[in-house]
Amino acid sequence: MKKPCLLGSMCVGAFFAFMPLAHSALVEVGDLNIINDAGNPSDGLRYLDMTYSDGLTQAAALANAQATYANARLATASEFDDLFAASAIMYDGALTASDGFLIGASAFLSTGMKYDAGALRSVLGHTQVQGPGNESTNIWTIPDSNDSTTTTRDFVRLSPITASANQFGSSPPHADLGWLIVTPVPLPSAMLLFGSGLLGLVGWRWWSTKTNVTHSPYRWFTRASCPHG
Ligand SMILES: [Ca+2]
Numbered sequence: 252m253k254k255p256c257l258l259g260s261m262c263v264g265a266f267f268a269f270m271p272l273a274h275s276a277l278v279e280v281g282d283l284n285i286i287n288d289a290g291n292p293s294d295g296l297r298y299l300d301m302t303y304s305d306g307l308t309q310a311a312a313l314a315n316a317q318a319t320y321a322n323a324r325l326a327t328a329s330e331f332d333d334l335f336a337a338s339a340i341m342y343d344g345a346l347t348a349s350d351g352f353l354i355g356a357s358a359f360l361s362t363g364m365k366y367d368a369g370a371l372r373s374v375l376g377h378t379q380v381q382g383p384g385n386e387s388t389n390i391w392t393i394p395d396s397n398d399s400t401t402t403t404r405d406f407v408r409l410s411p412i413t414a415s416a417n418q419f420g421s422s423p424p425h426a427d428l429g430w431l432i433v434t435p436v437p438l439p440s441a442m443l444l445f446g447s448g449l450l451g452l453v454g455w456r457w458w459s460t461k462t463n464v465t466h467s468p469y470r471w472f473t474r475a476s477c478p479h480g
């Protein structure tokens with residue numbers, strides 16, 4: 252094959268390989284899924300893969316995430332909406348992803364051509380496997396553990412073909428449920444440097460008040476200055 256043809260084929264191949272992401276403003280970097288869209292209120296926010304929270308209590312999931320990302324926290328309701336928007340999921344009607352937190356019956360949010368064919372589900376990772384090709388991502392919202400239609404909905408479900416907000420009669424920890432955890436953009440290095448310097452000072456102050464002043468590193472300086480003192 253001549254070089255221009257080879258180059259052309261590679262370009263076409265690359266185009267088709269990345270086509271499913273063409274309309275998505277969500278970028279995967281390791282176990283982070285980052286919104287890359289200046290118009291999105293959560294632009295730059297990093298959503299953790301569900302591996303951090305699958306099957307865990309809220310406290311255990313947060314502790315697990317914070318072991319790697321110290322400032323990890325639960326996503327807010329509006330950050331659910333921002334994630335759906337970045338994933339190019341369109342809604343069937345008035346209900347949006349954040350309605351998974353509100354009072355109401357279980358309901359579909361997005362189906363058919365409006366849904367992303369489970370792309371977001373694959374990006375976040377599955378929490379429930381019901382069979383080959385039938386894996387879902389179930390994200391717990393408000394843990395009221397009450398499946399009455401007059402109470403809050405309890406989780407958002409991303410299946411291969413639909414997104415829905417659902418009631419649930421149980422609560423985490425549950426093998427099929429996880430939490431949506433985000434971690435904000437890290438501070439610029441200058442801020443980090445300033446912050447760590449400040450922490451060092453606070454730590455030093457704490458240490459020096461906790462320990463005898465004769466144990467201070469300054470004692471060497473003092474002794475060196477006054478060898479016979
Ligand atoms: Ca991912």
Ligand SMILES: [Ca+2]
Binds near residue numbers: 377
């Ligand atoms: Ca699971």
Ligand SMILES: [Ca+2]
Binds near residue numbers: 396398399418
């Ligand atoms: Ca409920």
